[in-house]
Amino acid sequence: MLILIDQDGVLADFERAFHAAWQQAGHDFPAVALECRTSLHVRDDYPEALYGAVEAIYTAPGFYRELPPIAGALEGVRGLLEAGHDVRICTAPLNQYRNCVTEKFEWVERHLGADFVDRIILTKDKTVVHGDILVDDNPDIRGSRRPDWRQVLFDQPYNRQLDMPRMSWASWRETLAG
Numbered sequence: 001m002l003i004l005i006d007q008d009g010v011l012a013d014f015e016r017a018f019h020a021a022w023q024q025a026g027h028d029f030p031a032v033a034l035e036c037r038t039s040l041h042v043r044d045d046y047p048e049a050l051y052g053a054v055e056a057i058y059t060a061p062g063f064y065r066e067l068p069p070i071a072g073a074l075e076g077v078r079g080l081l082e083a084g085h086d087v088r089i090c091t092a093p094l095n096q097y098r099n100c101v102t103e104k105f106e107w108v109e110r111h112l113g114a115d116f117v118d119r120i121i122l123t124k125d126k127t128v129v130h131g132d133i134l135v136d137d138n139p140d141i142r143g144s145r146r147p148d149w150r151q152v153l154f155d156q157p158y159n160r161q162l163d164m165p166r167m168s169w170a171s172w173r174e175t176l177a178g
């Protein structure tokens, strides 16, 4: 199968890095714990007056480059390749793209190797990308086409309210390797 895998929130731990950076910044408003997050976009869980401070963190140089891998993600990707699947990273850049785009590529090279950079598909519209499965933490993927991929939701606290087929890296074999 052709398996498309999202980067932020599936391979790279955007949430853990943001939480740590917000705590480090010393804002009076406390960092929202991952289990309490309610929306894909972290900004939505903070007061509007702090949106600028929130965006300043994830648009800062190095934020995307230094994201820690999500537990089990790198092993899961390698396992899917070893199982004979064609794996591509299908990822959307921030609108504030300047650091994000380069650092997403640097992240893949650092954690999956230089050859894996050839497997990156960078798009703001994932519905135009061909694939059999898309693993993504976004519960509301919108675009210009009816996609031919079937989404498997990557389990995160902010998408648990939805009754959709889902996985974590602890369960990828049962969900994807079939």
Ligand SMILES: Cc1cn([C@H]2C[C@H](O)[C@@H](COP(=O)(O)O)O2)c(=O)[nH]c1=O
Pocket: 007, 008, 009, 014, 040, 041, 042, 043, 091, 092, 093, 094, 095
């Ligand atoms: C703001 C924000 C972004 N992300 C991730 C999700 C996508 O991979 C990119 C671009 O997101 P957008 O929805 O196209 O702006 O960044 C995220 O995981 N959490 C966030 O708060």
Ligand SMILES: [Mg+2]
Pocket: 006, 007, 008, 009, 010, 136, 137, 138
């Ligand atoms: Mg994501």
